[in-house]
Amino acid sequence: MxxxxxxxxxxxxxxxxxxxxxxxxxxxxxxxxxxxxxxxxRDEEETLKDESSKRPCRSFLSAGDCKFGERCQYSHLTNEDKARLTEIVNKKKKLAEMKLQEGSREEDNSVLQSLNAWQSEKTAFQRESENGSIVRKASAIIFPDYRLASCFNTIVNPPPSLLPPTKEELRAAEYAEWG
Known part of the structure; x- marks a missing residue:
């Protein structure tokens, strides 16, 4: 088969x-x-938009049934249904506007906080550079802290290519000059 x-x-x-x-x-x-x-x-807004452009179905409104069903070119929504859909759409729009306003306020606060943090770091850096402590910090090599990705933690014996380098390996590494 x-x-x-x-x-x-x-x-x-x-x-x-x-x-x-x-x-x-x-x-x-x-x-x-x-x-x-x-x-x-479909969501309520699309339904309301489509059904508002259609004329009401006479057979559905008079008899409560239409022989064409969903294929009918006329609207099967009553005035109460349209009012309910309009109310739902308006509530959703108001909620979206409120969330947008709250989000912009939170964004403004986070931007101000990040600017304040940046400014304090900059002033601290300027103070340290005036004192000469920046030169001492630059002479110390800072190695990144590599970690194995969380998706590889389940592997029992990962291959060496997946293992992150240790700080000792980074210190012992010899880097070729390019150019």
Whole structure:
């Protein structure tokens, strides 16, 4: 038996060959199922925008049912549904604006704090340079502290190429002059 293609939208499987797959993907039922799947994932703002541009469906409003269902070109939202969606959209917009304002305040505070920290470091550096202690610090070699990445901690015996160099190895290393 050959490979089978399973369509998640239609919950149906069939022989996986180019002709039957193309026929299925271009089919009306598949298109309806795909459209209804993505319509269920739309947010309120998109739904309100689409439904506001449509005229109300007469058969749905009078009988409460429409023979076209989701394929109907008219809106099946009542005025109460539209009002509810409008309220939800407005609340979401207000929350987004409030978060944006709070975020900008926090950003301003963090920028001020980082500027103050930078300024204090700069003044400390200037004081030390006036005292001559910077020269003594520059003569000492500072080696970086290499650590094994956390994703490699589970390896029992990692190869030497993954192991970080020790400070002794860095001190003993000879560097060639380039140029």
């Amino acid at each position: 050959g490979k089978r293609y399973y369509c998640d939208y239609c919950k149906k499987s069939f022989a996986d060959n180019p002709v039957s797959r193309k026929t299925h993907l271009n089919g009306v039922v598949h298109g309806q199922n795909k459209r209804s799947h993505y319509n269920a994932l």
